[in-house]
Amino acid sequence: MATHAGGLTAVVEVPADAPAVAVRGLVRAYGEDRVLDDLDLELGAGEFVAILGRSGSGKSTLLRALAGLDHGVAGTGEVRVPDQVSVVFQDSRLLPWARVLDNVVLGLGGARRAARDAGRAALAEVGLAGRELAWPNELSGGEQQRVSLARSLVRSPQLLLADEPFGALDALTRIRMHTLLRDLYARHRPAVLLVTHDVDEAIVLADRVVVLDRGRIAVERRIDLGGARDAADPRFAAIRTELLDALGVDRKDVTA
Numbered sequence: 001m002a003t004h005a006g007g008l009t010a011v012v013e014v015p016a017d018a019p020a021v022a023v024r025g026l027v028r029a030y031g032e033d034r035v036l037d038d039l040d041l042e043l044g045a046g047e048f049v050a051i052l053g054r055s056g057s058g059k060s061t062l063l064r065a066l067a068g069l070d071h072g073v074a075g076t077g078e079v080r081v082p083d084q085v086s087v088v089f090q091d092s093r094l095l096p097w098a099r100v101l102d103n104v105v106l107g108l109g110g111a112r113r114a115a116r117d118a119g120r121a122a123l124a125e126v127g128l129a130g131r132e133l134a135w136p137n138e139l140s141g142g143e144q145q146r147v148s149l150a151r152s153l154v155r156s157p158q159l160l161l162a163d164e165p166f167g168a169l170d171a172l173t174r175i176r177m178h179t180l181l182r183d184l185y186a187r188h189r190p191a192v193l194l195v196t197h198d199v200d201e202a203i204v205l206a207d208r209v210v211v212l213d214r215g216r217i218a219v220e221r222r223i224d225l226g227g228a229r230d231a232a233d234p235r236f237a238a239i240r241t242e243l244l245d246a247l248g249v250d251r252k253d254v255t256a
């Protein structure tokens with residue numbers, strides 16, 4: 001398990017029943033502006049948490065702190081994450097000069113053949129069997145995000161960090177990706193932290209939704225709807241209303 005504290009990373013012994021993620025007293029600031037303001041957050045092993053919040057509330061800053069990608073940013077506090085962390089961004093960040101399979105396995109340790117077999121299996125899991133030798137620009141946006149998920153999957157992450165991974169996709173593709181992510185999650189059970197602007201996406205996917213406001217947790221909501229989640233379910237609608245209220249969205253704006 002790795003600990004990022006004030007930009008430093010140290011390896012510490014952690015008990016087996018410890019949470020997958022522990023954030024304590026996290027502060028991140030740009031100049032005088034505190035973007036994360038004494039934030040505490042825990043994720044259990046295999047727990048799926050979605051982060052909602054208005055633009056600028058600190059969602060991506062939190063995710064970057066967990067990914068250890070915020071060196072050089074002023075701050076204090078403690079971040080504990082597992083050893084195996086994968087990150088998926090809104091753009092797939094595939095290397096244009098590498099074929100799909102090479103993108104998936106690039107940087108993977110171990111024997112080359114075993115890595116490529118694992119890469120093929122991961123691509124099959126995301127529905128891209130047979131596209132191993134395609135170039136990224138031959139794939140649709142949704143397919144590119146599938147490759148990005150395969151690239152994460154092949155590393156067997158204990159924690160998956162996803163920053164608006166479906167934000168650039170059309171509505172139908174997005175729904176398909178929700179189903180895919182739910183299936184992958186059910187099979188592999190990493191802890192997941194998903195940053196999203198989409199309230200329904202958060203309710204469909206997460207065990208718990210956290211609403212950030214100016215770098216603090218404004219609301220936490222457990223999603224107790226079981227496995228199959230239907231947006232037409234009145235309980236779904238009630239949670240949506242609650243979260244939109246927490247985000248300060250006027251319901252007239254949503255239904256208009």
Ligand SMILES: Nc1ncnc2c1ncn2[C@@H]1O[C@H](COP(=O)(O)OP(=O)(O)OP(=O)(O)O)[C@@H](O)[C@H]1O
Nearest residue numbers: 030035053054055056057058059060061062195197
């Ligand atoms: N490199 C930077 N330098 C200065 N300010 C920054 C920097 N990165 C982020 N900020 C500021 O920190 C605040 C939080 O940014 P962050 O990207 O975490 O918000 P967010 O909730 O993810 O927003 P969005 O939903 O628009 O992506 C914003 O006000 C932003 O302008």
